[in-house]
Amino acid sequence: MLHSVDSSMVPSSQRPIPFKMRPDLVVKRVEYRGVPSWVVKDPVGLKYHRLDPEQQRCLELLNGERNLEQLEKALCEEFPSLHLQLSDVQGLVTELHKKNIVYSDRPGQGASLLEIQREQDKKKRWNAVKNLLYLRLPGWDPEPTLRFLYPYVKFLFHPLFIFLASAFVISSWVLLLVNFSTFQAKLPEFQQFFGWPNLIYLWVTLALIKILHEFGHGMSCLHFGGECHEMGVMLLVFSPTLYCDVTDSWMMRNKWHRILIGAAGIIVEVFISAIAIYTWWFTQPGLLHHLALNLFFVTTVTTVIFNANPLMRFDGYYMMSDFLEIPNLRPKADKTLREKFAWFCLGIEPKPDRTMPTSGRFWFILFAISAWLYRWIVVFGITLFLYTVLKPYELQSIGITLAFFSVVSIFWGMGQAVYQILMAPRQEPISKVRLGFSLIVLAALVTGTMMIPIPWHLESPVLLEPTDLxxxxxxxxxxxxxxxxxxxxxxxxxxxxxxxxxxxxxxxxxxxxxxxxxxxxxxxxxxxxxxxxxxxxxxxxxxxxxxxxxxxxxxxxxxxxxxxxxxxxxxxxxxxxxxxxxxxxxxxxxxxxxxxxxxxxxxxxxxxxLMSIAPDENFVAQLVIEQEQRDDLQLEEEVELKFSHLPNETYVARVTEIGDRPLEFAPEALSNKAGGPLATATDEQGNERLQNTSYLARVALTDDVDLLRTGLRGQARFLVDERTAGQWLWRYIRNTFHFRL
Known part of the structure; x- marks a missing residue:
């Protein structure tokens, strides 16, 4: 007489795993530093996954009938050096399920997949909120467009054209270096270049250049046998650009093809930059001359700061990752840094991880720290840029607000990383000695930072005119x-x-x-x-x-x-x-x-x-100071002056006069209509009326005035106060919050 065994009485490790490998997946073997990896392409979700050998073999062994013990036995026979246990194999299966590259015939799988999708969507939304200066919007499939255009641009990949284009670019660099002083002298002032309407021209130029940049990625991917199924709009510092997903290049075994695909956009911008250099050099001042300068600025600055820099996750990062043959370079570097932090500061031993590097950890840590520091530099630079551009229009608070959210997101990420380290399950306790020592060092660093003296300077626009005019x-x-x-x-x-x-x-x-x-x-x-x-x-x-x-x-x-x-x-x-x-x-x-x-x-x-008569060669600088700055400037106070045509010269003089009555009209040269820093509105008589209450102060210049000329404009800088960082922070708190007993 046969007795059936209740399935609930069978251990979970002996029950069949209800997962199978999806038959529509595209799998290719790619080597990194001689170590094989498998790249799995999901043609439905257009997602790509890089699997280690044991992960790939586990995926192949899933047939819906094998149980966990059988799977462990098969993997241990093929990979005896890994010493896999049941928990490790279960983790492999769970990871494959999360990647959505396995399926099950059993009912009830949709709910778990839907939950995974919701978590991914939630993570995307949170990343968008954290990165207000880098917003990526949904896109479309550009594959038909790329295949239509490819026959017309195929000649761009011919070796002869590449040689001629390289010679053209190098010649433009030689022209720039030989005539660098002339180029520098012809450059406009900051407020003139980033003022209206040129800011609109820059905005449009950036959008058009980035379209060509991303099509360069797409065309090169198509040329080397890949596919491109997503292109969309991205707002980089609120400037419209495109993005082109060429992750299909992961399927290519030749790393140089992957590097060239990553560099294609940069190559396009460098070539356009060379055209802009020649156009600007051989044209007279006018619209074309001005647009060529915009083109040169956009293709040069954005390439150096963002695209070609390996410290940011743009083209340069992926090129370096492919060149070093280290996939997921940034996540591995960040994890290495976290593990070292957990060990030295908390005494937490890192768990063994087969995907982490076993050598060169110092360079991974150095890369992670450099990328973190560079992110701070970029945030500070963008904040300073937005503040300077928007200040004449009284909109500098927008730049400060964006900077605040960006800084908060950085600190939030740091706090989240520390929280994950503390909350991670482990057997050994945190070392109280190391934790205490780390807290003492942190307190010393914070105290030292708060004691750093920070001078507070204010700046005002300056216009030069002769003395005793x-x-x-x-x-x-x-x-x-x-x-x-x-x-x-x-x-x-x-x-x-x-x-x-x-x-x-x-x-x-x-x-x-x-x-x-x-x-x-x-x-x-x-x-x-x-x-x-x-x-x-x-x-x-x-x-x-x-x-x-x-x-x-x-x-x-x-x-x-x-x-x-x-x-x-x-x-x-x-x-x-x-x-x-x-x-x-x-x-x-x-x-x-x-x-x-x-x-x-x-x-x-x-x-x-009618006119004015200058009796001698001495000059006086007219400072236009805002109402809130007037009480901070005193008679006989020392002021530093810099003029636009003498960026390397600093003049030091003292205040001789401060106006008592508000200034009604701005000097024409300082109006934003003439490229100056002051926001003005043209009245019915054509005068430039100041938008903000301002006063006029004068500073006499008598020494080294040979290079000065009437009508020069620049910036005046004067010291308001010098306090420690802690005193400034306490002053800000007292001014922001009113404490009452």
Whole structure:
């Protein structure tokens, strides 16, 4: 009589494993440093997995009938050096199930797979929140487009074209190096280059270049026999770029093909950069000249900082990983660093891991630390860039907020790593001695950091003008007839600068002179007739007419403008063209400066600024300081000055004057409309009205002024206070939070 055994009474290790290898998987053998690995391609989910030999053999042995003990026996026979146990084999099966490369005929598998998918989606969303400066959006399948375009661009991979392109790129670098000083002198200022509307041009240029960059990856992958099934939009520092998934290159056995696919985008940008160099060098200032500079900046800076740098997980990282034949280089380096931290600081022994490197651990740790430090440098650089660009528009808080979230995400990742180390199951306890020593070292580092003196400096835009500048104004209205000087001319006192006319006053003077003659005749007649009353009245009228004539003659003398002092002529501030008002049909006033030849016959009102005269070669720097900075700047305070055309020179001078009244209009050269740092709005008269309350301060410059010129702009830097990092932190806390008992 046979008795059936209840399946629930059978040990789990003897029950059949209900998993089989998916028949649609594509598997290829790839060697890394002579060690074989298997790359598994999921053609449905377009996911790729790299398996070790024991993982691949475990996948092949899963047939839905073998149990855990049988699987362990088979693996131990093939890999006796691994000393696998049942728990290890169970972990292998679980890992294969998580990768979704096995399937089961049994019901109820959908729920577990759905849960795994939810966890993956949750992780993706959290990664997106952590990386606000690097957002990756869902994409599309570019394979049909790439196959359509490939016949037209196949010549780009011909050795002859590669040789000619390389020679072209090298020649552009030689041109740049030979004429580097000239290139540097022709570069625009920061605010001019990153101001509106050039920021829009940069934004569009970056988007277009990155499209070509990513198509370079896709085309090269197709050329070497791979496939590309995902391309999408990525926001890098809120600038639109593309991304192209060429993970199919993992299936290639030739590592140089993988490296070239990773470098294809960089090669495209380097070639475009060479074109931009030649275009910029051989064109005159204009739109094309300006766009070529944008093209050079985008293809050079982004390539160096992001794409080609192996410390960030972009093209350079994957190229180095393939060159060294170390897959998953960054995760392995990070894990090595965590294990060393856990051992030295907590006394926790790392668990044996067959996937981790057994040699060269120092270089893995060095790479992990370098990548971590470089991430901080990039975050700081992006924050400083956004703050500087957005500050003229009072939007610097956006850059600070983004930096705050980026820094929080970095610290969150560090805290999460420490938490995982502490919460990981282990048999041995944490070493209290090492933990205590680590806490003491940490406290010492924090204390030392808080004691570092940090000076707090403020910066203000600067415009240079001569010292004791004598302004020349019109004292009466009139029409410009002749202009005898130009900006830069040297004049002596009394030199005629400009001659004006006034037809109305000429007619008025002629009328008064006629009335004076008539009055003289009437006085003679009254005297002869002994009419004393009328004679007295007429004499009063004559005196009044003489006074009026004298005033008009003086005004006519003032129509001939003369130099009040000796010195060099400086043009008056330029008057911009007023806004066009369709409801106002009155004639527009003169524009430019009164010394422009185009303004001859222009009508000038009284108190019009004609020009200025610099009596000597000394200069004064005009500082435009914001309202919250005014109380921080004191008279006789030392100020450092840097001018745009002298980036290596620093001038030190003292404050001689601080304005009491707010400045209404900005100097034209400092307006963001002219590439300056000050945010202004053009009013109906064409003046640049300041958007923020600001004051004018002056700093006298008397030493080493040979290289200075009128109208130069730059930055002034002055010390507000010097405190330790801890004092600044406490000051910030007290100003942010109000503690009350």
């Amino acid at each position: 004598k302004h020349v104004y019109t004292t009466t209205d009139g029409v410009i007839e002749e202009i005898f000087v130009e900006p830069g001319d040297v004049v002596e006192p009394g030199t005629v600068l400009m001659r004006m006319s006034n037809i109305e006053k000429e007619l008025e003077l002629q009328q008064y002179r006629t009335e004076l003659k008539d009055t003289e005749v009437r006085i003679n007649t009254a005297d002869k007739s002994n009419n004393f009353d009328e004679g007295t009245y007429l004499r009063e009228s004559r005196d009044n007419l003489k006074r009026l004539i004298s005033q008009l003659e003086k005004q006519f003398e003032e129509l001939e403008v003369r130099a009040p002092i000796a010195g060099r002529i400086i043009a008056a501030p330029r008057r911009p063209e007023p806004k066009v008002d369709p409801m106002n049909h009155s004639l527009s006033r003169w524009t430019g400066t009164p010394l422009d030849k185009a303004n001859i016959k222009a009508y000038l009102e009284p108190k019009t600024h």
